[in-house]
Amino acid sequence: MGKLLAAFRLECRHLFSSWLLLPLPVLLGLWMASSLSSMSPAQSQDLYLYTMDFQRIQFTLSLAVPFLVGVTSVRRDLDRPSYEWLGGLPVSSGTLLTAKLAAGMVYLSLFPAAMALVYGWFGVRSGLPADVLRGELLWFAVQHETAYLVTLVLALLLAVAIRNRVVYLIAFCGWVFGTFFLSEFVVTRLSWYALKPFLLHQMIQDGMPATEAWSIKAGRGELKRILGFQLAAAALLLAAAGAVLHKRRPSLALPAWRLATGALALIAVLAYWPYGSQLHERQQRLAVKAQEAGLDRGGEEAPDGRFPVDKASLAVRWDNEAGAVRLEAALTVRRDRLPAGKVPFTLNPAFPVDEVLVNGRPAPFHRGGQTVTIAEEALRADGKEATITFRYKAPDYDWMPSPLEEGYAAIATKEALYLPAASGWYPHPGRQPMYEGGDRLFPVRLRYNALTFGDASWEVRTDGFGTEVFATLEEAGGGPDKVFQSGRADGVSLYAGTLIRSGKSGELPIVTTPGNRREAEAFGDKLQQIRAYYDSWLPVREGNGIRQIVYLQAPSGSGTRGSNTVEGRSLFIPQTKSHNLDNFQLLAAQKAYLFGDADQHTFSYSGMPAEDFSVVSEIRYLLLYLYYREGKGMSEQEVLRDVPYFAGALGDSSRGEDRAYGKEMRQLVEKAIRGGKLPEVKKLLAGFYREGLTVRQLPDEGLEYPRIPYERWLEEWDKQMGGR
């Protein structure tokens, strides 16, 4: 022990007296502080997003330091001809190696400490809840320490085994290979996920690690598997380095070191098993999807056998014994609307079905890939309605890698739920091809907007989860086991993970990640002013506007990335780094609050058939316009210039040949405002609002919207205002 301590002290003196090494942790901390403080409006201000960028780039670069420390510490004495006397010293090679490792880790731990200090400071400043901050600090620290440890041990082994100067070249190439090259090209682009545990650190990968909502709560399981293997591999490398050193000098301990190396090699192989078996399972599920996508290429693309469902009730329950999420979906349908012959349903193939009941009686069914078919006989009982109940299980991860990043279509664990409607996590009526790709050019992926359910009344019960569950429907019952309900919706998504609900009581809740808290609060305040304005003169509460905003970065592979969508009573705003909750999003939220959709179409251009022509979009924009004119007191020019979209919707027509209906209608309204007739204008618009101004996407890609000819608008105007 005394010898070890003395050797350790010597190594420490080397490291801590170096003018090159000592400032490095401080510099890394400063670099992190400067890149985190570059968060500013126009771009996202999500602290986590910026931190992950730092981990992906700057932390990766910092792994050059353990390589340098490891190689130089061995070459300083053990590899040096003039230090031959070390071989005669009564200190074992294992002791020297351990001292080098321990001193190296003490020095390298300064880097995680510096990063933790900076992240902690920024976390407190941006109002992260204490438990979230603690969890994230621990999450980063564990990964940092393991990465430095594995890298340092690798460098020690390289330096011990290769006495030529080429070891520098090999070590630095190992740094590039073990991080950037392996991650970007081998694991992601070639999709060799079997090599993922060999990455020096996992945070270099895009995809789920970058999403605050799920990285920790859903990624913990996989990280444990990978770290287990990495620690076993580190032990193996260390033992191998010891064996090499003992071989070089006459030693009786050599057989023991060799035995240890062999045993640890076996353990490392076994430690790979948890990750390997999980990957194997995932790849098998992916193969089923590729097969489904292949079927669709064979000419069966068109969905068929779709039928309306009146009522859908889902029960989502965490089953502690099975360690999985169990689901029960009861769909109530009218018999006369069912298709003839076998009745098909579409369900994500990663969700295995245990049994199907029709009106409580078990019914024979056939599962082939994404299709579940129920025999006709089972449905031919009496009664007008049939309730078809599916009892099935959710996979913990529905894995969907893309050539850019590892993605997930669905996640279902005790702490984390990510069940977007697009993933097909509950049965959809009819056969609806969900997947595409799966060939030489493109890997299999979810088809965009593939699944439609049709309107139904919903009830979703959740039970037994470790974190609060959020849904795109309205909450009917509070407490730990939540109930969500909706009179009319075409689908439901569930979210649980590291999420917060921002907004004081009475405000529109915004479900988002803790890193977005400040941004969401500011957005909520602005939205509250808008709501207060409209609630004073429009019957918004009776309308079908949204009741909640979800602002999240979804894991890729889910088919929900890209544009805003309204689902049930929620507006989903996908988060990216390049934008934030800005004026564009505020207008989108304003629109969704009033009309319950995220539509951007106009129906008043010249090529439109007369029966489809409508000025509904212009009327919608006039309603939005009044808030900025009256509610915010902006002038006509200011609104057109400063608020997004208005110049296009109510200004000159962007297409030369089209008549600018929006402009004409705005000019009428402006004339009325100048004449002091604003209350009449509001009454007129409220009349249109009561009739419904929602634009809805239909299952067959058409749009459903109120047809309001321009003449009708003028008629109503004259009636209300008494002339133009």
Place this chain on the structure above:
Amino acid sequence: MERWRYELHALRSVSGLAAACYFLLGLAGAASGDPELPRSLVTVGELSFLPLVPLLAAILFSRELGGGTELLASLPISLEGMLWRKTAVALVLLIAGHSVWMAGYYWRNGALFGRHFGLASDRPVGGELAVYEPLLQLLPAAVFLLAVCLLAVTASQKAYAALAAGLALWMADALSHGALLGPFTLTNGTHETNEDFWLNRCLLTGGAVLLLGAATYWIGRRARWVREDTGD
């Protein structure tokens, strides 16, 4: 002439073998693949070529900095001249190596496909490139990276500093898709950055000249090279 041959001797080492392996690997990558779906030269000819620069810089200095540096300081030759000779050798090797890669790519695919920057516009256009274009577009970045490596070597007096500095710069640029280095991004052709291509190439060339000047100054101060034997 003898001095030029001496510089080439450094390539006959284990490190030289490693670099040669990388070169052959890259050549195999450029000359393989599906001609129906040719890989873009921005990956094959730019991104994967640049790591050769730090490798070469480190190898060219490995003999001088391999043992004690006192010997180097007492050599009756101009140290500045040595630096410039090494720079020239590196440049010739890089140009030759890149040409061989491009020849391999051309042989396989029948044409050069990548991104083309016109003089008139700063927006890159994907498509077929003229024979001289890949090299011309790459050269400023390669020279800048070489200058960074050489300055790192002369400032730290360690040959491996070239590897650390050069690979770090390259990796930072590639991982951040050009965002970290801003107007100095090396692989403008690879990524969708908003930087002006011509400004970027001019900055890189100008930066390379400045850095090489600094390296020339550092290496010329002989007193720095007379110091204790540190073993590296």
